[in-house]
Amino acid sequence: MNRLGEAQLLSIFDPERVTRLIQIVAPHLAGAGCSVLHIMPLAWRIGHIAMEPHALWELYGESHDRMVLLFPDSRVAPHSLGMRAVLDPYFRIQETNEPGIMIMGHVNAGILNLQGLTWYQRGPSGVLDDYIKQLNRTGARPRHFQSAPAVRQVARTFCEKRGIADSDRVVVLNVRDRNFLPDQTMHFYRSADIATYVPAIRHLLEKGYWVLRLGVDGSVACPIDDPRYIEVWQEPDYTTMLDPGLIARACFGITCSSGPEAVFRVLGVPQLLVNCVMQCEMWTNPGDRLLFKSYRTVDGGKPARLAALLESGTALHADAEAVERCGYVAEDNSPAEILAAVEEMDATIGTHETGSPDAERFLEIGRAYQHFLEETGHPRDPRTLTAPLTQFAYALPWTRLSVANNSSNPDFLE
Numbered sequence: 001m002n003r004l005g006e007a008q009l010l011s012i013f014d015p016e017r018v019t020r021l022i023q024i025v026a027p028h029l030a031g032a033g034c035s036v037l038h039i040m041p042l043a044w045r046i047g048h049i050a051m052e053p054h055a056l057w058e059l060y061g062e063s064h065d066r067m068v069l070l071f072p073d074s075r076v077a078p079h080s081l082g083m084r085a086v087l088d089p090y091f092r093i094q095e096t097n098e099p100g101i102m103i104m105g106h107v108n109a110g111i112l113n114l115q116g117l118t119w120y121q122r123g124p125s126g127v128l129d130d131y132i133k134q135l136n137r138t139g140a141r142p143r144h145f146q147s148a149p150a151v152r153q154v155a156r157t158f159c160e161k162r163g164i165a166d167s168d169r170v171v172v173l174n175v176r177d178r179n180f181l182p183d184q185t186m187h188f189y190r191s192a193d194i195a196t197y198v199p200a201i202r203h204l205l206e207k208g209y210w211v212l213r214l215g216v217d218g219s220v221a222c223p224i225d226d227p228r229y230i231e232v233w234q235e236p237d238y239t240t241m242l243d244p245g246l247i248a249r250a251c252f253g254i255t256c257s258s259g260p261e262a263v264f265r266v267l268g269v270p271q272l273l274v275n276c277v278m279q280c281e282m283w284t285n286p287g288d289r290l291l292f293k294s295y296r297t298v299d300g301g302k303p304a305r306l307a308a309l310l311e312s313g314t315a316l317h318a319d320a321e322a323v324e325r326c327g328y329v330a331e332d333n334s335p336a337e338i339l340a341a342v343e344e345m346d347a348t349i350g351t352h353e354t355g356s357p358d359a360e361r362f363l364e365i366g367r368a369y370q371h372f373l374e375e376t377g378h379p380r381d382p383r384t385l386t387a388p389l390t391q392f393a394y395a396l397p398w399t400r401l402s403v404a405n406n407s408s409n410p411d412f413l414e
Contacts, residue, residue, distance in 0.1 A: 012104055021101050025068050028092040033065030036118040039105030040069055044077035047259030052124060053087050054145060054266040055131035066092055073097035082244040085148040108387035126387030128281040133391050142285060144268030147248035155245025164210055171204055172250040173213040176258035177220045189320040190257040192275040194222045196335045200342040212246055214260055252349050272345040274338050277330060278315040283393035289402040291341045293330040294409060303409050304328055310369040313378045316389060340404040358406050361413045366395030
């Protein structure tokens with residue numbers, strides 16, 4: 001997709017295909033007022049079905065009467081039923097089984113305004129970049145979707161069957177391991193080992209929490225046998241309706257750089273992101289904390305410094321090979337680091353943070369990098385059809401590092 005020639009690009013948006021697109025969504029465009037249309041070829045991935053519609057809602061929800069999303073056919077590419085239920089009150093959703101139509105959704109072709117229709121054709125990365133730009137421009141903090149009644153009820157029933165009372169404290173855990181898309185090694189950059197989470201999980205259980213772990217078939221089982229630890233996807237009554245309902249029920253989440261973190265984000269549920277990787281478009285909420293993977297230089301294995309890490313372009317990439325070409329490798333957090341971050345999250349959840357020199361230094365470095373992206377940016381292949389990233393979301397003023405991040409790498413902010 002990133003190496004199409006001019007003739008191929010024109011064929012994607014040929015008049016017959018664009019006409020067919022309008023025919024497919026026409027029932028949702030009828031009537032007075034303004035509509036915005038966004039094509040979502042990656043709606044089958046829970047992170048995209050959460051973050052892209054949320055960004056579109058924030059960008060256009062107040063100025064347009066209807067927001068229309070075009071999904072791939074769910075019979076071929078099933079999506080999260082729970083997130084679909086969350087979206088239904090906000091959007092009109094149409095599905096199509098025509099791959100030629102969906103392929104348009106990947107391309108950063110721009111934004112077309114014509115006769116009451118805004119065709120938002122900035123692609124998956126473009127919509128997030130534009131949303132972060134709006135947050136910076138307006139100074140607003142993110143708003144959040146409401147969890148749908150049907151989603152809350154499914155989660156309530158699931159909890160009641162297991163003796164989880166409304167007053168019980170719940171932490172929702174997600175750990176992405178190498179059994180997720182194992183044939184696609186590029187994803188291993190964002191994976192982690194569940195065994196390294198065991199001390200942190202035991203700490204939460206000892207504190208009286210229930211720990212509910214989300215996952216997919218094939219996820220590596222955690223070696224913990226405790227009635228208050230549940231691997232949700234293994235349960236006989238599991239359904240994809242459950243994930244956002246349990247997240248909405250949680251006191252906080254322990255997540256990583258994987259799709260479910262986006263559900264916490266758009267529902268406004270605090271989360272601790274451990275084994276987090278550096279990415280431009282992943283914004284946080286004020287109650288969130290970040291514990292990055294330990295980055296080291298390829299040459300010499302020295303601990304990375306944040307400014308140099310960003311200047312290398314590492315945050316533009318989501319795979320290990322590209323990051324290595326930038327001069328770095330990423331190591332998973334240790335059990336001690338994860339435990340320290342979880343203890344901090346447990347102790348500070350719901351409290352008001354006054355700030356610290358480390359927090360301000362982190363933001364200072366981030367703001368400098370964002371200014372660079374806006375003014376100059378990294379060299380870019382002109383044939384690339386995805387939207388260029390011009391915003392660094394971790395520079396938003398409420399972003400906070402976990403104390404464990406600086407303890408494990410005291411030179412990170414130098």
